[in-house]
Amino acid sequence: MEYLLEVKNLTKRFGGLVAVNKVSMEIKEGEVVGLLGDNGAGKSTLIKMISGVHRPDEGQIFFKGKEVKIDSTRKALSIGIETLYQDLSLAENLNVYSNIFLGREKLKKILKFINVLDHDYMHKESKKVLDRLEIEIPSLRNRIRVLSGGQRQAVAISRSIYWDAKLLIMDEPTAALGVAEQKKVLELVLKLKSQGIGIIIISHQLYDVFSVADRLVIMRRGEKVGERNIKETNPDEVVSLIVGAEKVKQ
């Protein structure tokens, strides 16, 4: 059985602090894994090693069975690992389709030799992917700055999908959203899962995680403290893992 992604003993230190300590986990195609843990548990740091933002101090990453060195965000993107960060990372001064194509702009030639941005193409393609995900945004020429939190999230998701994500990592995708928009994002997660995309979702909202995840990985103080199939656990057990069982007993 080949995993889409497998990480072994990933470790990241910031000075004296061990933010992530020998964490191993894996994920299959079309699987949704919830990554849980308290504030500062090391979730974001773990996924940033997978998406090329941080370089691991120790450990290995395997993608589709092959070991990969992910030393830049470009590298991660090029093999199909797309990430939605906690702080979204859209350029607010650019419009919707420019953000979807950011860093991978489509060019066309004018006068046979001058490369210029192909705005029409990028606009059209962006519209298509938004339509496919049933996302409504009044105009793709609007700057991100004027969009709502949910619309921004939707743009960020569309960008990952457009670029053919094999693995989608979502760091608190519903944190800043209204109830209706949260629901929409969760529906999107399920839709993507059904298309065979592997998804790692970080969230503090247990309800969200339980409604979409197949499996849970729980971290505490940089270490992995548990792994459960969603069908074989319940929110109470998960909470006790997150905060530390000793505390619950007391």
Next chain:
Amino acid sequence: MNTNKNLALNVTQNPSKLFSLLAKNWALFFLLILILIFSFTGKRFFQLANFQNIIHLSTTSLLLAAAETFVIITGGIDLSVGFMMGLSSVLSATIMQKMHAVNFLPALSISIGSIIALIVCIIAGLISGIMITKYRVPSFIATLGMGGIASGIALIMSEGFPVTFLPPYLTDIGNGYLIYIFPGKAISFFNKPEGITGKELKELIRIIPNSFIFIVIVLFILWHILKNTKFGQHTYAIGGSMVAAVRAGINTNRHLIIIYVLSSFLAGLAGVFNVFQTGIGNYTQFSSMYELLAIASVVIGGASLFGGKGRIIGSVIGVILISVIENGLQLSGVDPFYRFIAVGLILIAAIIIDQSFPDLF
């Protein structure tokens, strides 16, 4: 689909389209009003010769402002452009002078002097860019240091005097015109019609300065880069959100280094042009504040010092606005020192307008 455009306007905080059009292009409107006023108050202000003169004298400022536009859009600032221009002017002139003294062909001395000065400026920009990206030195510190070094070298080389005894033809090119018309008698291109002297020179009509053609070509290329290319798009993205740019896979360090190289190169180009225009090599005096005027022009042209915003056309309007004020006040008989006050006031207005309408541009 029609509603989309309206929505785009509605979501900005401004109810009236006319108002937002005015606010967005206030510098242009203000420029037109000034031209109107100076046409009445200034002697010989509203004349082709004077307008050509304004553009001709703005050439170096336009290059510096264009350089600063790129840097400011990325959220940085380049305080070295004025001194880099001085270094380039002195260095190119010194090389031309030395080569000319030992009888090299003028064309060769001029080309080699210009090219070496530009290469030195490119290297200076490369060093600034590396300091800013690899060593995380804030751009204003790195470029302040680089400006100081450039200024020092220029002063040592020139010993504080203009560099003279340069090859011939420099000012013929730098101050020449595309078309000369001697009414009723002759028309010629690039050179004055033969045999015209003394009083007749006053009647000669000169159209389209060479400097105008030069600056239009340079600005057009820069406009194109910023507006239509991937490089331009990434420049805006870096200024809008450095983090977003990095995560989108843009090599932001490399990009920023190129930006500072470009900025230094354009400043160098301004220095070389300055030699063509004056026929001598001029170091930059500490009181001349070229970089501050360039930054002011860019901000007046709608850029934000926080980055992510700015246009070449805007900066051009900013430069012309300042030049027209200078020229117009002078022709209206006002003490030239008032221009500092005028520029200061407009700069403050620009910043207030930028802060009040963040979504306009």
